Amino acid sequence: MELVTEFNKLDGRIVKRSELRRILTKAKRQNNTSIVNRISQVLRLHRDKLFTVELTDLIEPIGLNGAEQSIILPTLEYISEEDSVGLNGLAQDDIYGYITDLIINTIEKVGHLPWQKDWVGSGADGAAKNYVSKKEYTGANFLLNFDVKFDDEGKGYLVPIQFKQPYYLTFNQIKDEGASLRKDSKARRVIYYTMIFSFDNGTLQFKTTDREKFAEFVSSNGLTKDDLKRYLQKIPVIKYYNVFRADDCTGLKFPEAVGNKKVNPIEQAQRLIDGYKEPPTYTFVGDKAYYQPATDKLNMPNIKAFKKEESYYCTFFHELAHSTGAKKRLDRDMTGTFGSKSYAFEELIAELGAVFLCSEAGILFQTKENSAKYLKGWNKVLVNELENDNRFFLKASAQSQKAVNYILNRNVSGENEEIEEKKEEPTKKVAIKRPRKRPSKSKVKTTIKEGEQLALFAGLGAKAKTKKRTQKAQNHIQTKRTKASIVKSKGQINVDQNRSINQLQKLGFVTAGAAPTEAKDVFVLGGEIGKFLQKQQPHKALILIKGNKHSSKSQLAMQIANAFGEEEIPVAYIDYEQGGIESKDTLDSINRNTTEKGRSYIAIKGYLDKPFQELQDFCKIVKVIISDSVTDLKITADQLNFLRTTYPKVIWCFISQVKENGAMYGGNKMAHNPTSVIHCSSHPDPRERFATLEKNRGNDLTLKYSMYFKKVVGQPKKKKLSFKVK
Known part of the structure; x- marks a missing residue:
């Protein structure tokens, strides 16, 4: 039974202490901190053997559970936001649905996923990346390599992009570069996550999405790791920001091509395979490509059996991605049979893994040579699972990215940060205390790992230090600017301000001072x-x-x-x-x-x-x-x-x-x-x-x-x- 459903069904029942302990253990295993906190505090408060349970606040299974967090969050960029931004995020289901609808509509419109046909990739040079940071988009953000078209019914679907320049920029980045955006250019979504830090011990209450502000709160109140373990909830919120294609901009300067352009892509593909540390046993017999979990054996037909070398490496990459699911590696469920959810999930991971590795190798992506009947059946299973679980693709793409990182021996910064599963500790005796008032519900409800609470200061490590150094530099610059501004006369400051406002008004802005006290369309029904x-x-x-x-x-x-x-x-x-x-x-x-x-x-x-x-x-x-x-x-x-x-x-x-x-x-x-x-x-x-x-x-x-x-x-x-x- 699903954990949240099991917890909600406690309402109105008389249950033994052992039953609550069992659900508590399950909640810890699934990293559902909300349930852990609520049951733990009741068990600490009372030593009775029987409980009559009244739940006037049922838990709604919205957002990512702890296991999903450990899969998805490491493949997304983390952004610490100001409170005015971070506490007003869009509903996460809107983001999940956006991605899921694109995939379903693509299958229905095109008949297959867009990477099941050849597309041109050139490794580090050709994959979509941010113009400023030069970082490639990974996980579900890999979809930025595909354009969104709309059919007659307004349904969006994916088609491969033939980039001139494979870069994306935010609107502010375009302005900062002194470039301009072509009229009617369409924005794309980049998914990221921020974190709501919610502390409430009954006396102190504090909520913020600004990591530095929370660190200051912890320091100024002398909070200990035990305080954070007991009273802190860290709620990840998945959001998105908009970016535009560099091809839709004028006035940008592009770096010279680097990466795999000077490397034979087939040699590069083989290097990726050879660089896989402690791989499965490779065999090259018969005409079947497969990975066998029981024996940790990967078999490939001879390369001469393939019409193109690219097809050989694509198939090899597919099976390599499967091999990362072995218990001694990433330990995924490899027991599914065709038509099952676990089978569809694992196959999607391998398909995406082949796409990602082909991009790394700078080769044309070639689909495995599956029959039309197989593809039709596979697509049907995939669509069913996507409709039943709108996080299905996001989870698969994140698992696939982890698989590729494992094959490439790539230690992604933050992948294991604050998301290591914490082993259950023996119950400690604590002072009997009334359960604290639960934090108010945020717009997006998500659960977090208990282990994350203990690792808070580790999470404030390199990223926080970098941010502090940046902040110091910004403060220094701001101080210099402030000192310089003192030299100006008050009249000169007003002239500069008026000039700026006038320029903004010419661009279509209206001053806040001219705003009415109430929006003109606001109404109240009778x-x-x-x-x-x-x-x-x-x-x-x-x-x-x-x-x-x-x-x-x-x-x-x-x-x-x-x-x-x-x-x-x-x-x-x-x-x-x-x-x-x-x-x-x-x-x-x-x-x-x-x-x-x-x-x-x-x-x-x-x-x-x-x-x-x-x-x-x-x-x-x-x-x-x-x-x-x-x-x-x-x-x-x-x-x-x-x-x-x-x-x-x-x-x-x-x-x-x-x-x-x-x-x-x-x-x-x-x-x-x-x-x-x-x-x-x-x-x-x-x-x-x-x-x-x-x-x-x-x-x-x-x-x-x-x-x-x-x-x-x-x-x-x-x-x-x-x-x-x-």
Whole structure:
């Protein structure tokens, strides 16, 4: 049973201490610090043998678990951010969904993954990299070697790029280089992660994404490693920033080509193989290429059996990537049979490993010579797994990067930093203490390793020192600038400032001093719904209503539709769940939740034949579109983003049912980055069902709304973990 589900199912049960210890051990093994902290503190507080468990705050399985962190984070760039940036990240599912949709759409559009056809790579010279740092994009960011095209339905898919210059820059880097960006150039996403440091011992509370600020907090308060172990949560948040192709810029200077241009690529390919330390046993017999985990043997047909030498090395690289999964190496699951999730995962790792190694060798990538039947079956399995797990590709690409680093004996900085699994220590006697107040939920919920807490200062090592040296230099420069500015007269300073503001205004800026006290489009709906939703602004607005079965989600959606109708704003209501306007459930919902005036502005349809096309038609007519449910609507994140960008004044409202384990139905299809999120609690008695706000763009999140009584009923109770001792 999944750990989070198992923990949530403790609610209402009487369990033995040994049962809690078992789940605690499992949570430590999976590095789920949230569960570890909650159970550990209860066990420290009480020595009883039986517990009656009440969980008023269930854990939602959102974000990366500890095992996924140890796979994915080392292949991503870590960026320490200012608090104003770091505590307001985009939903991680939006990023997972973006990548997953690209892969699925590519398979559906092209019939295969883009690297299953030849593409030109030239090792260190030809792979996509950052213009300033000259670092290649690895892991899932390797997708920057492929362009994103869009089909007639607005679905993005990947095609190989024929670079003139294989560089990307951020918009600020383009400005810093004195270059200009071509009009209508498309941005691409670079995935990275930052860390939320959240400390709360009941007396001291501190939260930041600035690593240096946290180090100062630790130092100024004299915190020990034991304090950090007990009261610190480090929550990694996966985010992205936008970059643009150097080929879309003018005015850039490019370095002379270096790397593998002067090396015979076939010789380079062989060097990569020969450099593999402690490899499996190589054999060259028969016509089958395979890796055999039981005997640690890798077999290849003779090179003369291949039509091209590139195909030979590509196949060799594929099997080499498999060999890194051996227990004595990276210890992956190698037991899967064709059609299973573990088989698809391992094959994707090997496919990507071959791509990465071909790029390192500077050779044309050649797919393994699989039959069309095999590719069709393989793609079907892959798409199924991608739809079920929107992190599937991200995890596979990260594992593949680790495999390649292992083959190349490449010690990637930070790969093992703060993510080593900590072995479970014997239980220590501690003073009985009430469980500390849990940190407030951040927008992105992720779990971390307990071992990371102990290794905090190791994590502040080389990177922090480098940053401090840089900061000192910047402070020195700033001091010199400040001293120089004293020489200027006050009048001269004002002249310089006015000149700068005038120049910015010519570029389309408006001074903050001229800003109105309220954005012009902000509105508040009438009635109790208006009190609950508070201030809204129709700019790419999306209200997401989520909850389990029997939580009155549809009732709330209809009441929201009625509130717009009362304002004489037409609403297009797509009712999959109830069966359309003629169904009894829909009629009951209309009668219970709408007024005579409100319902006269609500139009209902039971289903859509061509959702994406029909929604575009609706956007030209109405300003509010509500769908019950979004899963049945069957549009992708790319399609919805297209609609929200093209028709930014349309307000969307989606209903999503939540699974028993807390995840939303639809997987990556739910990666829509809503502006407001409403959670509806389930209960057998409709009078005990309430809606609360999880996200609402700067509004009060403490309000509680009753769908049964159709009014705001007060603030919700504080959520906490409570164990009654029996």
